[in-house]
Amino acid sequence: MLQKTYEAFTVTIEDKVAHIQMSRPEAMNTMNKAFWNELPAIIRDIDMNVRARCIVISSTGKHFSAGMDLAVFGSGEGGGKVDRYVAAEAFRSNIRQIQSSFNVLEEARVPVLFALHGGVIGGAIDMISAGDIRWCTKDAFFTIMETNIAMTADVGTFPRLQRYIPEGWVKEMAYTGRRIDSATAKDIGLVNDVFETHEACVAHALATAREIASKDPLTVTGCKTLINYARDHNTADTLDYIGVWNAAMLPPSHMQEAFAARAEKRDPDYPDLLKLRDTPM
Template identity: 75%
Template sequence: MLKDTYEAFKVTIEDKVAHIQMSRPEAMNTMNKAFWNELPEIVRTIDNNALARVIVISSTGKHFSAGMDTSVFTTPRPAADHDRFVMAEAFRLNVKAIQSSFNCMEEARVPVLFACHGAVIGGAIDMITAGDIRWCTKDAYFCIMEINIAMTADVGTFPRLQRYIPEGWVKELAYTGRKIDAAKAKEIGLVNDIYDTHEELIAGVMATAREIASKNPLAVTGSKVLINYGRDHTTAETLDYIGLWNTAMFPPPHMAEAFAARAEKREPVFPDLAPVRTEPM
């Protein structure tokens, strides 16, 4: 189950919506070592135990996140018998471990929604593109910062960002390190909408989250699975997979409850997703 406290996050669950807030505003919510360990733990605990039907991720302070904390780059000095090729192989595995921290959001059965404000920089771009839907405040700006510090973005920006915005924009942002404002982010499809204030942003995103949470959880997770599958496969392959999904999980009792609720002018009552086993049998 969830812990009472985390170093990098605050977590609350209400109305079947989990709200994960980055909670290091004094450090511009940079992604320190605790961040990379805690985020997948929190998301997977919520998802695996069916503690909520939707996850909302937001932040505190002036900025959403300034990206990777420099402390993550500090590693022990290699032993004398470890040459640069051996260390490069170890570095590759470390990068894969960091990448997996964001994979948890794409792999979650429930939708993951992002409410962004202020600076969304570097690793924060990697983070938000692993979610399902993004919104922001009018003061938000977005930047693939890695090129400005002489490196290539490596945690997920490139394979994911081009799913949401045109390739030309991905390349311009990646090659130049320029920032784009909220209006441009909406224009090119990175965010769905813009809010004037942080308070209005959170209220709006939470309202959408509650609306999603009121729907049949099996249908929501099915939609996420099939949309993501269709993104990576041909139309023919996706249609075949949709047929298999509905053959196995088409839910007449859930549909009957939806129709009855509409006729009786009440909210439908659907079962939550079942917890999944995470330990060996």
């Protein structure tokens, strides 16, 4: 087992599964500067260096996350008069950088699973929308909080959330800033299932991650790539891309190993994905 501690997270890697826990319960796991810097670095390290075949993200304390740490809003350069148009451009560029911290969840070759509890608030909705599968506890609730503080959610909620739940629910949550409870979240498809306790929810997520990690990594990353592609393209384009993918990466030797393992009643032994370069050359 490998374990590493950061300011905002604790990461444990075991059985080819990475468990990333948000670790600032005293601050309701608000998303401070360290959070925005550490999360993409952790995900990229796991993905590019093939440290795990699946990732589970959970949290600690009373709430999964209360969203953006308000101190982040006051982190700009101060002093002197600044042209408002120049300031607007800088603000847009800074938002894009923050958005990229969640983009890595979607871009990772391995699946990213969420075990949620308590409040999933504001920026936490942006975060979980970029993952692959979500479960929650019975006490969980979900809020697009930005509306309640006179903001428009800007880190991924709108383009991603409506891929999972009906547009009417996205609009109701966004326009009103109301909470939805765990039962509603399951009914509308935001989460796959609801558990009585945090421990049971995390245990289920880790068990599912271990099951995914036992499958052929090339097949799993192919599924993630093609499902995400299908979400953003029409059927004809997706079918063509699937054909190209399989023409290049359908692995007969991996299929033979799957059949042999079944016949011999043993676990299959698949090769890991290759490490990726962290620089262009």
